[in-house]
Amino acid sequence: AQKITQTQPGMFVQEKEAVTLDCTYDTSDQSYGLFWYKQPSSGEMIFLIYQGSYDEQNATEGRYSLNFQKARKSANLVISASQLGDSAMYFCAMREGPGNFNKFYFGSGTKLNVKP
Amino acid sequence: DVKVTQSSRYLVKRTGEKVFLECVQDMDHENMFWYRQDPGLGLRLIYFSYDVKMKEKGDIPEGYSVSREKKERFSLILESASTNQTSMYLCASRLSTGGFGNTIYFGEGSWLTVV
Numbered sequence: 001a002q003k004i005t006q007t008q009p010g011m012f013v014q015e016k017e018a019v020t021l022d023c024t025y026d027t028s029d030q031s032y033g034l035f036w037y038k039q040p041s042s043g044e045m046i047f048l049i050y051q052g053s054y055d056e057q058n059a060t061e062g063r064y065s066l067n068f069q070k071a072r073k074s075a076n077l078v079i080s081a082s083q084l085g086d087s088a089m090y091f092c093a094m095r096e097g098p099g100n101f102n103k104f105y106f107g108s109g110t111k112l113n114v115k116p
Numbered sequence: 117d118v119k120v121t122q123s124s125r126y127l128v129k130r131t132g133e134k135v136f137l138e139c140v141q142d143m144d145h146e147n148m149f150w151y152r153q154d155p156g157l158g159l160r161l162i163y164f165s166y167d168v169k170m171k172e173k174g175d176i177p178e179g180y181s182v183s184r185e186k187k188e189r190f191s192l193i194l195e196s197a198s199t200n201q202t203s204m205y206l207c208a209s210r211l212s213t214g215g216f217g218n219t220i221y222f223g224e225g226s227w228l229t230v231v
Contacts, residue, residue, distance in 0.1 A: 004158075006158070009156070033217055035219060043204075043224060043225050044222065044224060044225075045206070045208075045222040047219040047221075050217045050219065052217060091158060091159065093159075101166050101172075102147060102166075102210070102212065103161065103164055103172075103174070104149065104161070104208075104210075104220055105161065106151070106158045106159035106160075106161075107158050108156060108157055108158035109158045
């Protein structure tokens, strides 16, 4: 089974509007972490936001927020007030495994295009 | 700032060649990873090293091996390159202590073409 599922291969959003990128995950661990990364066309991977499995509040970082629904095993990224520079691939990732023995799994990504 | 450096940005190799992809990180991270990235498939974990001389297979280890003789260096080896190994390869590292939220840091990627 896929550890991370991103069902939206591509999305369009109008500049200044909000957009939600979907992510569901699969784990039997009680302790895990969820991450979102941005990959512009230049190729580098940029860390955006993190949510721990025990965190009760949804994580926020500037215009990014993570809508964490533990029972549904979903960790959607919300970008508010989209900007042209937000056009990129976005990857959801999960860290699982005890202590030092952490593996990171990634989804297939969502390509976001912001229209002027 | 953490720096993860991959030795080659673009490589073209012939089928059957032995290929080495080198990765060095400068932050004393215990964990290091090799992924390959293909369109529509995202990043898939090839191998993971949680410390020096320690390695674990990821989801797609077939056709690859790794070496971690020093903490800062993690090498990916294609023993006999094949055309289906044409891909972008990403190295990453992570500090294992200090918190579950420690992100992984990526290198710039190595584009490998096998002809």
